[in-house]
Structures are given as C-alpha cells and as structure tokens.
Amino acid sequence: MGANIYRNKKPVLVFLAPALLFMAVYLYYPFLKNILNSFMDIKQLGRPGTSFNSPWYANYAEMFRDPNVWIAIKNTLLMMVVTLIGQVGIAMVLALMVDNIGRGKQFFKTVFFFPIVISATALGLLFNLIFLYDKGMINQILEAFGKSQLTDWKAEGIALFTMMLPVMWQYVGFYFVILVTGLNNISDELYEAAKIDGASTWQKVRYISIPLLHNVICTCSVLAVTGALKVFDLPWTMFPKGMPLKTTFLTGTYMYYHTMETKNVDYGSALAVLIVVLGIILSKVVNSIFREKDY
Amino acid sequence: MTKKEKSTIGRSLVYLILIIWSMTTVYPIIWVVQNSFKAKDKILADSFSLPFGELFTFANYRKAFGNLNILGAYKNSIFISAMVALFVILFAGMGAYALSRYRFFGSQALHSLIIAGMMFPVFATIIPVFSMEFAWGIASTNSWFLTMLSVILPQVAGNLSFAMVVLIGYIKGLPIELEEAAYMEGCNAFQIYFKVVLPLTKPSFATVAIFSFLWSYNDLFTQMFFMRRPDMYGITMLLNQLTAKEGTNYGLMASAVTLVIVPVIIVYCFLQKYIIKGMTAGAVKG
Numbered sequence: 001m002g003a004n005i006y007r008n009k010k011p012v013l014v015f016l017a018p019a020l021l022f023m024a025v026y027l028y029y030p031f032l033k034n035i036l037n038s039f040m041d042i043k044q045l046g047r048p049g050t051s052f053n054s055p056w057y058a059n060y061a062e063m064f065r066d067p068n069v070w071i072a073i074k075n076t077l078l079m080m081v082v083t084l085i086g087q088v089g090i091a092m093v094l095a096l097m098v099d100n101i102g103r104g105k106q107f108f109k110t111v112f113f114f115p116i117v118i119s120a121t122a123l124g125l126l127f128n129l130i131f132l133y134d135k136g137m138i139n140q141i142l143e144a145f146g147k148s149q150l151t152d153w154k155a156e157g158i159a160l161f162t163m164m165l166p167v168m169w170q171y172v173g174f175y176f177v178i179l180v181t182g183l184n185n186i187s188d189e190l191y192e193a194a195k196i197d198g199a200s201t202w203q204k205v206r207y208i209s210i211p212l213l214h215n216v217i218c219t220c221s222v223l224a225v226t227g228a229l230k231v232f233d234l235p236w237t238m239f240p241k242g243m244p245l246k247t248t249f250l251t252g253t254y255m256y257y258h259t260m261e262t263k264n265v266d267y268g269s270a271l272a273v274l275i276v277v278l279g280i281i282l283s284k285v286v287n288s289i290f291r292e293k294d295y
Numbered sequence: 296m297t298k299k300e301k302s303t304i305g306r307s308l309v310y311l312i313l314i315i316w317s318m319t320t321v322y323p324i325i326w327v328v329q330n331s332f333k334a335k336d337k338i339l340a341d342s343f344s345l346p347f348g349e350l351f352t353f354a355n356y357r358k359a360f361g362n363l364n365i366l367g368a369y370k371n372s373i374f375i376s377a378m379v380a381l382f383v384i385l386f387a388g389m390g391a392y393a394l395s396r397y398r399f400f401g402s403q404a405l406h407s408l409i410i411a412g413m414m415f416p417v418f419a420t421i422i423p424v425f426s427m428e429f430a431w432g433i434a435s436t437n438s439w440f441l442t443m444l445s446v447i448l449p450q451v452a453g454n455l456s457f458a459m460v461v462l463i464g465y466i467k468g469l470p471i472e473l474e475e476a477a478y479m480e481g482c483n484a485f486q487i488y489f490k491v492v493l494p495l496t497k498p499s500f501a502t503v504a505i506f507s508f509l510w511s512y513n514d515l516f517t518q519m520f521f522m523r524r525p526d527m528y529g530i531t532m533l534l535n536q537l538t539a540k541e542g543t544n545y546g547l548m549a550s551a552v553t554l555v556i557v558p559v560i561i562v563y564c565f566l567q568k569y570i571i572k573g574m575t576a577g578a579v580k581g
Contacts, residue, residue: 011484012397019390026452030423046429097309110567111317117563119513121531122555177575233515255418272418
C-alpha cells in the first residue's frame with residue numbers, strides 16, 4: 001500500500017528541482033570550475049580565465065616552492081592537533097565530570113556552549129583586547145601575580161598560541177554537548193551492575209563510559225579535524241595577512257590572502273584545491289584510526 | 296579518611312574544575328561589557344574595576360552609534376540570515392521529502408551527492424561563485440537588494456545539503472500511515488506534503504532554521520567577498536573593518552563587541568534548548 005502513493009513519480013521533479021538546481025549552480029559547478037581555474041591564468045576576481053598557465057600545472061609547482069604554503073600546512077596540522085586534544089580532550093573530561101554530578105548539569109551545558117553562538121569575528125575583537133600588549137586582561141592578571149615584564153602576545157613565536165587558544169576555547173562546548181548526549185544514552189543498568197560488582201568511579205569511566213562512547217568520539221574527531229581546515233574568521237580578525245611576518249597563515253587564510261590581497265586569483269583556486277585534498281586525506285586517516293565499531 | 300569524606304572532596308574538586316571552565320567562558324564577556332562603559336583612556340588603567348561613579352560613561356556608545364552604522368548592519372545581517380533560513384527550510388524540506396519517500400532511478404546516487412555536498416569547503420567554491428554572480432550583474436553593484444541577494448544565494452546553497460540530511464533522517468522516521476490516510480481521502484502528493492508531512496516535521500524544521508540562521512549571521516568569509524559599500528555591511532563585516540580602521544580605540548571596540556554580543560546572548564538564554572539542538576544536530580544525526 002505504502003508504495004501506491006509514491007508510484008506516480010512526476011511530483012519528484014517538482015519537489016527536488018529547487019534544491020538540486022541551487023546545489024548544482026552554487027556547489028557542484030563552482031567546485032569543478034574551481035579545479036579548472038587553478039590551471040588558468042586569472043588576473044582579477046570576477047574575470048574568467050583567459051588562457052591556461054604555462055606549464056598548466058604552474059600553480060601546483062609554485063606551491064611546492066612557496067615557503068608560506070608549508071607554513072600554512074604546518075600551522076593547520078598543528079591546529080588539528082590542538083582541536084583534537086584541546087577541544088575533544090577537554091570536552092571529554094568536562095563531559096565525564098558533568099555526567100557524574102547530580103545538580104547543575106543544565107547550567108554547565110548552557111554556559112559551556114554559549115561561545116559557539118557568538119560570531120568568531122566578535123570573539124576575535126574580544127581576544128584582541130584580552131591579549132593586548134599594553135595592559136590587556138591577561139597581562140594585567142600576570143602583573144597582579146607579580147610578573148613585571150609585559151608579554152607581547154602577538155609577537156613571533158607566541159602568536160600561534162594566541163591565535164589557537166581562542167579557536168580551541170570556542171568549540172569545547174560543542175563537543176562537550178555531543179559527548180554528554182552520548183553519555184546520557186548509556187543505560188543506567190550497566191552502571192548499576194558495575195556498582196554491585198564494586199567498581200570504582202574511575203573503573204566505571206574506563207570500562208563502561210569510554211568504550212561505549214567510541215563511536216561518538218570518532219564522530220567528534222572527524223568533525224574536529226575537518227573543522228580545523230575551515231577555521232577562518234577568528235585568525236583573520238586577530239592576525240590579518242598572516243601577521244607577524246606571515247607566520248600565522250592557515251590554509252584558509254592563505255587562500256584568501258592570495259585571492260583578495262595579492263590578486264593572484266588562480267593561485268588562490270589552487271590553494272582551495274589543496275584544502276579539499278587535505279580534508280579528504282585527513283578525514284580518511286582519522287576514520288581509519290578511530291574505526292567505528294559495533295558493540 | 297572515610298569513604299564518604301573522600302567522595303565529598305572529590306565532588307567539590309569536580310565542581311571547582313567545572314566552575315573554573317565556566318568562568319573562562321563567562322568572565323571575558325563580563326569584562327568587555329564593564330569596560331565598554333569606561334572612557335577609552337581609562338580602560339587600561341584598571342580593567343577589573345566596575346564602572347561606577349567617575350569611571351562611568353556612555354561616550355563609547357555615543358561614538359559607536361554615531362560613527363558606526365550598527366543598526367544598519369544589524370538590519371542587513373538579520374535580513375540576510377532570515378532569508379537564508381527561510382529558503383533553506385523551503386527548498387530542503389521539499390527535497391528531503393522527495394528523497395525519503397520516493398524510490399526512483401538514481402535516488403541512491405542523489406543521496407550520496409547530497410552528503411558529498413556537505414564536505415565542500417566554502418573556499419573551494421567562492422571564486423567561481425563570485426565570477427558567476429559578477430557576470431550576472433548581482434555582485435559588486437550599488438543596489439542594496441542585489442548586494443544582499445549576492446550573499447544570500449551562496450549561503451542558501453551552502454546550508455542545503457546539511458539541512459536535507461537532517462530532514463531526511465527525520466521524515467524517514469515519520470509513520471507512513473498518516474500519508475496513506477491522506478491519500479485515501481484523495482490528497483495529491485503536494486497536499487500530502489504541505490498538510491501532513493510539513494506540520495509533523497516542524498521540530499526538525501526549527502532545528503534547521505536555527506542552524507542556518509546562526510551560521511549565516513556569524514559568517515564573515517562570504518561577506519568579505521560580496522560586501523563593498525560600508526552602508527551595506529553586515530555585522531561581522533562591520534566588526535572586521537573596525538579592527539582594520541580603529542584598532543587602537545579600545546573603548547569603541549569594547550562597546551561594538553558588547554553591542555554585537557549581548558543581543559545574541561539574550562536570544563540564546565531564551566532559546567538555548569533549541570539552539571544547542573540545532574547546532575549539534577548534524578553531528579548526532581538528528
């Protein structure tokens with residue numbers, strides 16, 4: 001019977017057409033066009049490529065020679081480690097703690113999550129003030145603890161730390177909520193059985209919570225790694241153009257830099273292709289490390 | 296030490312750590328709000344004191360409303376985000392319904408194509424999208440409506456695949472018997488969708504709408520490509536330009552950040568349940 005209603009296939013086209021048209025025009029076509037663009041010569045944003053580069057792979061050859069590409073890739077990989085360990089790790093610790101307390105669960109959920117709602121641009125401005133050299137919040141706190149020298153948080157060497165800390169901080173709550181939801185789905189009976197057998201809190205966490213959360217942790221890790229490739233707003237607000245001395249580029253900000261600042265649009269396209277390739281490789285790697293299991 | 300004492304200490308320690316993390320998320324906001332009420336040269340002297348008595352001033356806010364087009368930027372951002380959310384739920388809802396109920400040639404392939412659409416980073420599509428809109432005469436114009444449209448269209452496309460994945464998951468879980476009943480009464484497919492499926496899918500639509508709205512509202516990257524004239528800036532673009540131009544006027548920065556953050560926090564307090572669900576839906580395959 002169920003198949004009867006949907007035997008007449010004509011409405012399908014009407015239902016699907018708007019969404020598919022949109023995605024074809026704004027997603028699939030530009031995606032392929034971008035790959036083509038990366039082999040062309042484009043002088044200005046908005047202009048079509050006139051001729052192919054000579055040799056046609058010139059942009060990709062350039063990538064290997066460009067030291068900033070390696071800096072950007074290195075920084076992005078570091079960003080991934082930070083998001084994996086910092087975001088998912090801290091979120092895991094907080095989630096296990098919140099799961100084991102009685103009161104205030106909802107409060108902590110609300111408070112931990114809210115930085116995600118705020119735009120990364122506004123947070124960039126906020127952290128610019130917090131990390132200000134001349135008496136920003138951090139330097140004032142350090143001063144109160146008796147540190148006499150001010151730290152220039154945007155200087156070379158420490159700039160990466162200053163950039164990654166807010167990015168990490170913002171999304172801890174996101175993974176926290178996912179993990180807490182995962183912990184809530186674990187049946188209480190398992191914990192009760194463990195309690196009867198005399199398991200300590202730590203043993204319950206180690207032998208029940210973490211194994212049963214395996215798939216959720218896997219999802220979080222994939223999200224954290226692919227998310228690290230998409231980071232743009234906050235680093236660009238705090239450290240535009242790879243300041244200082246082009247040491248803080250991420251793959252995304254470097255792509256924007258070439259597209260909009262140096263007007264090397266075809267090189268920007270090639271960098272965008274690099275981001276896609278990195279994304280595919282890295283999510284495969286993460287997936288094979290945390291292979292989903294059925295318990 | 297008895298077992299009970301031990302667990303009390305452990306519990307207090309857990310609460311202490313949780314409260315410390317809460318402080319890291321809450322205090323920076325309080326800090327920036329309190330400093331936005333101080334004169335720009337007094338902010339840095341002692342940024343932890345509350346702005347009472349002589350310290351208190353509205354100067355930063357007068358400057359913010361005077362020099363910056365904050366209300367205009369709000370209007371632009373809210374218009375864009377509302378349109379994005381509206382078109383996403385309209386198109387994604389219809390598409391998701393067709394894909395969850397009809398079996399046709401290529402429906403499996405189409406499903407994979409939509410999931411693949413979620414993986415396309417905006418970096419990989421933005422340059423051709425800009426060229427395309429430029430060729431159509433939508434991008435880089437002086438018209439307010441066209442500028443808004445040039446931001447709305449790519450953002451709708453960027454949210455569609457995610458929205459469809461969430462909605463397909465939900466619609467597949469709805470009991471088909473209701474649709475059969477409607478069919479027996481003589482409804483056609485469109486009536487079934489709008490009168491039976493749509494009302495039942497409301498919670499999931501809310502999730503998708505909130506996600507799309509917030510994503511669009513907070514996005515800077517697309518705005519940086521398509522917004523050229525200051526009177527057409529959205530909120531994030533306005534803030535970004537503010538750092539470039541007035542990066543040392545800390546009072547103005549603090550008041551601008553406050554003006555942008557506080558309304559969002561107020562909305563968040565009222566709708567937090569739905570917002571948290573909306574933002575994490577993609578991950579938990581809701």
